[in-house]
Amino acid sequence: MKKPVIMQVIPELGAGGAEQGCIDVAETLVKSGARAIIVSNGGHRVSELSRFGAEHIDMPVHSKNPLTIMRNAARLKRIIKKEEVSIVHARSRAPAWSCIKACRGTKTHFMTTCHAPYNFNGDVKKKYNSVMAQGERVIAISHYVADYLRKYYAVGDDRLRIIPRGIQIEKFHPKMLGPKTMIDLLKLWRIPEGGRIILMPGRLTRWKGHHVLIEAISLVRDKDIYCVMIGSDQGRREYRRELETLITSKNLGERVRTIDHCDDMPAAYMMADIVVSASIDPEGFGRVPVEAQAMGCPIIATNHGGARETIIPGETGYLVRPGSAKELAQAIEKVLAMSPKDRAIMSTKGMANAAHHFSKELMMERTLDVYEELLVS
Numbered sequence: 001m002k003k004p005v006i007m008q009v010i011p012e013l014g015a016g017g018a019e020q021g022c023i024d025v026a027e028t029l030v031k032s033g034a035r036a037i038i039v040s041n042g043g044h045r046v047s048e049l050s051r052f053g054a055e056h057i058d059m060p061v062h063s064k065n066p067l068t069i070m071r072n073a074a075r076l077k078r079i080i081k082k083e084e085v086s087i088v089h090a091r092s093r094a095p096a097w098s099c100i101k102a103c104r105g106t107k108t109h110f111m112t113t114c115h116a117p118y119n120f121n122g123d124v125k126k127k128y129n130s131v132m133a134q135g136e137r138v139i140a141i142s143h144y145v146a147d148y149l150r151k152y153y154a155v156g157d158d159r160l161r162i163i164p165r166g167i168q169i170e171k172f173h174p175k176m177l178g179p180k181t182m183i184d185l186l187k188l189w190r191i192p193e194g195g196r197i198i199l200m201p202g203r204l205t206r207w208k209g210h211h212v213l214i215e216a217i218s219l220v221r222d223k224d225i226y227c228v229m230i231g232s233d234q235g236r237r238e239y240r241r242e243l244e245t246l247i248t249s250k251n252l253g254e255r256v257r258t259i260d261h262c263d264d265m266p267a268a269y270m271m272a273d274i275v276v277s278a279s280i281d282p283e284g285f286g287r288v289p290v291e292a293q294a295m296g297c298p299i300i301a302t303n304h305g306g307a308r309e310t311i312i313p314g315e316t317g318y319l320v321r322p323g324s325a326k327e328l329a330q331a332i333e334k335v336l337a338m339s340p341k342d343r344a345i346m347s348t349k350g351m352a353n354a355a356h357h358f359s360k361e362l363m364m365e366r367t368l369d370v371y372e373e374l375l376v377s
Contacts, residue, residue: 005035005084008097013043017287018115026054028364061095069097076102096131096145109374111135112375116284118334119147137370139163141285142306165285169355172294181267195226199272215325218250227256244320268294274335277301280323290358293350300331316350
């Protein structure tokens, strides 16, 4: 039987959940005996592909320019024919338009993964988004995203497949960490002995809700807590300045840290007393709550989007009203006041929830099942 050739197309291979999923799938495909090709505009993670034998083709598929999309489509069609590609799997809108055009007139299957409920204000934007609903199979990363696809694009259950994102449980596990890494981070973050850490991972962009967390920290009565926000502003200098001004106005300069990057997120989670995801807009899925639970750390997230599907309220963490600094502060105080026994119970339940429902292995198994559906059709 001819080796299947699966081509995934994504704007860039940088940081992010969609990018991680793309790389994970490529690695699993190679291990299963298939050929894995990723087409992207490059990125710092391209070098990872050679480690397990996946291939990369550089192409400006990130561009929304209609002429570039057409040129990409023509080039993709040539590649599809030359490499005898079995399935083209698009993971974003601009690349998907090139992919769907490239697959026309060939026997190659076209499918998509929808990572978010894309906003639209009129028919033009809705049409642009619609390509994510046109695959022979459409993967939604949560029930929340699936409901969006059903409601606005009439994607039926015959084509729709819900596959939550997965994490490497063996990586995000307390037993994998040594004390030295955590000690080094404490020094880097300037956390005094005995200080309790509220951790918020996530790039500095308004919808992630950093400003809400800063307001909440100012309301928490315990003054021995330190807030560490990890994430790059990716050029959003104005929002960073706004956060810095807010921190100063609340007299939190000694207790709030903004860190551009952390090379060891499991260690960061392990050091945290609480992890917060304060998004004011709903996340399509949200890896942070799952990673926190896998590390046995209580998670507080906003009560919308994917967080509703990954957190068991009162058992593995808490959900609060989006944008409410008051509710967030109350939840932080509630977790800080937990007894060691209650915290251990929440930790155990969180780890079990992540391992049983959101492992990389489960995500890979379900994704390969979708590929098989198309290959045998």
